[in-house]
Amino acid sequence: xxxxxxSIFSFSWAMSxxxxxxxTNLLSPxxxxxxxxxxxxxxxxxxxxxxxxxxxxxxxxxxxxxxLTLGMFTGEALNPNKWIRMASDAxxxxxxxxxxxxxxxxxxxxxxxxxxxAQGSGSDAGTAPASGTxxxxxxxxxxxxx
Amino acid sequence: xxxxxxSAISYSWAMSxxxxxxxSNLVNPGDLRHPGxxxxxxxxxxxxxxxxxxxxxxxxxxxxGDEVQRALVDLAFDALTxxxxxxxxxxxxxxxxxxxxxxxxxxxxxxxxxRLAWQELGNNYEVFNLVANVSSLLNVPGEGKAFDPIxxxxxxxxxxxxxxLWAVEGLGHDYAMxxxxxxxxxxxxxxxxxxxxxxxxPDKSLTMMHAGLGMAFAQQLMNxxxxxxxxxxxxxxxxxxxxxxxxxSRKGYEGAAYExxxxxxxMWHSQMVNIVDQRLGEVEPEAVPYFWHGAxxxxxxxxxxxxxxxxxxxxxxxxxxxxxxxxxxMFAGLAWALTIVNVRQPKIMENFLKNHGHQITQPQAFSNxxxxxxxxGIDITPGDVYITSFLQYRPDPSDQRVAQLWDKLVGxxxxxxxxxxxxxxxxxxxxxxxxxxxxxxxxxxxxxxGTR
Numbered sequence: 168x169x170x171x172x173x174s175i176f177s178f179s180w181a182m183s184x185x186x187x188x189x190x191t192n193l194l195s196p197x198x199x200x201x202x203x204x205x206x207x208x209x210x211x212x213x214x215x216x217x218x219x220x221x222x223x224x225x226x227x228x229x230x231x232x233x234x235l236t237l238g239m240f241t242g243e244a245l246n247p248n249k250w251i252r253m254a255s256d257a258x259x260x261x262x263x264x265x266x267x268x269x270x271x272x273x274x275x276x277x278x279x280x281x282x283x284x285a286q287g288s289g290s291d292a293g294t295a296p297a298s299g300t301x302x303x304x305x306x307x308x309x310x311x312x313x
Numbered sequence: 314x315x316x317x318x319x320s321a322i323s324y325s326w327a328m329s330x331x332x333x334x335x336x337s338n339l340v341n342p343g344d345l346r347h348p349g350x351x352x353x354x355x356x357x358x359x360x361x362x363x364x365x366x367x368x369x370x371x372x373x374x375x376x377x378g379d380e381v382q383r384a385l386v387d388l389a390f391d392a393l394t395x396x397x398x399x400x401x402x403x404x405x406x407x408x409x410x411x412x413x414x415x416x417x418x419x420x421x422x423x424x425x426x427x428r429l430a431w432q433e434l435g436n437n438y439e440v441f442n443l444v445a446n447v448s449s450l451l452n453v454p455g456e457g458k459a460f461d462p463i464x465x466x467x468x469x470x471x472x473x474x475x476x477x478l479w480a481v482e483g484l485g486h487d488y489a490m491x492x493x494x495x496x497x498x499x500x501x502x503x504x505x506x507x508x509x510x511x512x513x514x515p516d517k518s519l520t521m522m523h524a525g526l527g528m529a530f531a532q533q534l535m536n537x538x539x540x541x542x543x544x545x546x547x548x549x550x551x552x553x554x555x556x557x558x559x560x561x562s563r564k565g566y567e568g569a570a571y572e573x574x575x576x577x578x579x580m581w582h583s584q585m586v587n588i589v590d591q592r593l594g595e596v597e598p599e600a601v602p603y604f605w606h607g608a609x610x611x612x613x614x615x616x617x618x619x620x621x622x623x624x625x626x627x628x629x630x631x632x633x634x635x636x637x638x639x640x641x642x643m644f645a646g647l648a649w650a651l652t653i654v655n656v657r658q659p660k661i662m663e664n665f666l667k668n669h670g671h672q673i674t675q676p677q678a679f680s681n682x683x684x685x686x687x688x689x690g691i692d693i694t695p696g697d698v699y700i701t702s703f704l705q706y707r708p709d710p711s712d713q714r715v716a717q718l719w720d721k722l723v724g725x726x727x728x729x730x731x732x733x734x735x736x737x738x739x740x741x742x743x744x745x746x747x748x749x750x751x752x753x754x755x756x757x758x759x760x761x762x763g764t765r
Contacts, residue, residue, distance in 0.1 A: 168349065170349065174353045174360070177383075180379060180382065182328075185363045188371050191368070196314055199320075204320050206366065207324045208362075210330075213331065213334060215337070218330050221330060222326065222327060222330050225330075226323050229326065230319050230323075233318055233322070237315060
């Protein structure tokens, strides 16, 4: 419980400072977008399959919606094909999310039942680590001098 | 701006789902003996990914805030479980507060103390900037783009005595990073500092080039594990680190690269320090003292202790060291940093002995740190004018206590190190062994021994 409390505070503190960091990054939007993407990618890495599918569905939808909103100014939004493609994508993703959701819930229930029964196989197998690394540590405190 | 908007919404969406994921991790913990385990691990990775995006200032703020909240949470839990009301607990807490208050108040007892603390802060800041901005200073392409190390080293030395040392360390890191594109594609990385253009690197640059190399390896590898990773995963990552160091270092310089693992772990992954200590001992026991030396050295640069006199890193390492080997090496590492950062103003060291001499509970380790760092410094910059005048410095003779301390802990060992020990170590090609605590005179007699 103690470690869990610390990790919650640590996470919240990092998120608050990330807001400050991104405010300073606004001067270079590309850098700010890259920072958002890196954290989003790491967060996505912690999702189960169901949430990953849900995330991707929502993400695609919002990206298309933004493209369309901006398309109002360029005439793109008047293209019916675009609307049809977006609607079909959204339907496909939602169906996939629901299927995965049902599978996920079934799996979770089974896992919970088997865990409660067995109560204690591998103790320290943590969540899969975040893939690779980011070069961004270089931007931070950086290599420390001797 | 369009991409930024999409990324920002994507991020918000991910964060909303992350809350759901964490709720599910708590409801279905997997291992009922550690119900918060999954959720903690997930938070750890996202927090890591977030603070990897911070600039130096914000990262410093994060570290300070994080250490404070951890201490407060510990205190709160100890109070809730009534541990905080036991006499030994209260006495330890009180003695820590008294020792720290004495230390801080000492700063304001004279204008001279405050002036020297200010100068020390200036040195620390200058060094920090030199290492952090080495690419722009030397016009080296960043982000892993290839460059000629020989030309870059020439530019580093052109910065002059003192800045050259820090620039070389930064270059070692940047040069190693140029090989990570092939590493990322699964190709083996070999010979970074032994083959190709690097084979022509001047000998004088090798210690800190290796320190930078180790930093780059550690930086890449430590992001793969967390305090919640399995023992086997941690061992595999450490094994990979050791193999990379061995396959890319010149013989006799491996220690300089190993040391950076401690430095990076304590700075960026502080929760991993004791885990790495334990697993590194299983993978490569030889590297453990170097690891702790680096963990001690970095205390001088940790944001919590960045302001001289505010919080004492010397008290911190006494609290943090889990065993004697760690304590001795951390002490030596911290003395190493204190000496070399302030080598241009020996008065700062004199003042340290005057006000903090009582904190030197490991005098041999302290002297070892002073000796080792000057050996490294004179090797990087032969005939360094600042090191030469440091060796000749005599403290104010009116204060006998300080003069004796200087002679015993700094003056005599430093002269012995530079004039007698350094030439022997250089001759035997084992300069990398100074990056840990050990009896240097014995090392000179039997250089091949330099093990635990």
